[in-house]
Amino acid sequence: MKNCLKVLRAERDWTQADLAENLEVSRQTINAIEKGKFDPSLPLAFKVSRLFSMPIEDIFDEEFEI
Amino acid sequence: MSKILDAILCKGLPARDIKNANRVNLLAILWAGTLAVTALSREYTWHSTMLFISIIFTVHTAIGVLMVFAFRKFLKELDDLERKIQLDALALSVGVTIISFSSSSILSVAGVIEKLDQSSLIMLMAITYMIGTVVGRIKYR
Numbered sequence: 001m002k003n004c005l006k007v008l009r010a011e012r013d014w015t016q017a018d019l020a021e022n023l024e025v026s027r028q029t030i031n032a033i034e035k036g037k038f039d040p041s042l043p044l045a046f047k048v049s050r051l052f053s054m055p056i057e058d059i060f061d062e063e064f065e066i
Numbered sequence: 067m068s069k070i071l072d073a074i075l076c077k078g079l080p081a082r083d084i085k086n087a088n089r090v091n092l093l094a095i096l097w098a099g100t101l102a103v104t105a106l107s108r109e110y111t112w113h114s115t116m117l118f119i120s121i122i123f124t125v126h127t128a129i130g131v132l133m134v135f136a137f138r139k140f141l142k143e144l145d146d147l148e149r150k151i152q153l154d155a156l157a158l159s160v161g162v163t164i165i166s167f168s169s170s171s172i173l174s175v176a177g178v179i180e181k182l183d184q185s186s187l188i189m190l191m192a193i194t195y196m197i198g199t200v201v202g203r204i205k206y207r
Binding site: 024025026027028029031032033037038040041044 | 078079080082083145146147150203206207
C-alpha cells in the first residue's frame with residue numbers, strides 16, 4: 001500500500017522516532033510502513049489519520065494490480 | 067552483526083511491549099522450572115507420592131495457563147509490526163513442527179529412526195519460533 005507518511009512527517013520536521021512516539025509504536029514499524037513493506041492495522045491507520053487530521057484515504061492509497 | 071543483535075534483543079520496542087514480554091518470559095522460566103523440579107526429584111522417595119504429583123501438576127498447569135493468558139495480552143497490545151512478526155514466526159513454528167513430526171513418524175514406522183519424544187517437539191517449536199522472530203525482525207528493520 002502506498003502512503004505519504006514520509007512527506008507528512010517531513011512537513012512537520014519529525015523524525016521516524018518522533019512519529020513512532022506519537023503513535024505509540026516502534027520506529028521499525030514507521031520505517032516499514034514508509035517503505036511500503038508493511039500495511040498498518042485499521043486501528044493504527046485511524047491513529048495516523050487523527051494525528052495528521054486527514055482522512056485515511058488521503059494518507060494511504062491502495063495499489064491495484066491488474 | 068549489530069542487526070542480528072538488535073533483532074535478538076528486540077531493540078526499539080515500546081516499553082509497554084517489553085514489560086509484557088518480560089512477564090511472558092518470567093512465566094516461561096517458572097513453567098520450565100516446574101518441569102525441571104519434576105525431573106530432578108526422581109532421586110527422592112517423595113517423588114512418586116500422590117501429594118507431590120498433585121502439587122507439581124497443579125502448579126505446572128496453573129503457570130502454563132497464566133503464561134497463555136500473558137502471551138495473549140502481549141500479542142493483543144503488541145506493536146503492529148512486531149505482532150505480524152510474532153504471528154508469522156508462530157505459523158512457521160507450528161508448520162515446521164507438524165511437517166517434521168508427520169514425516170519422522172513415517173520413518174519411525176519403517177524403523178529407520180526411533181520415535182521422537184515430546185521434548186523434541188517442544189524444542190523444535192521453540193527453536194523455529196526464535197528463528198522466525200529474529201528473521202522477521204531483520205527483514206523489516
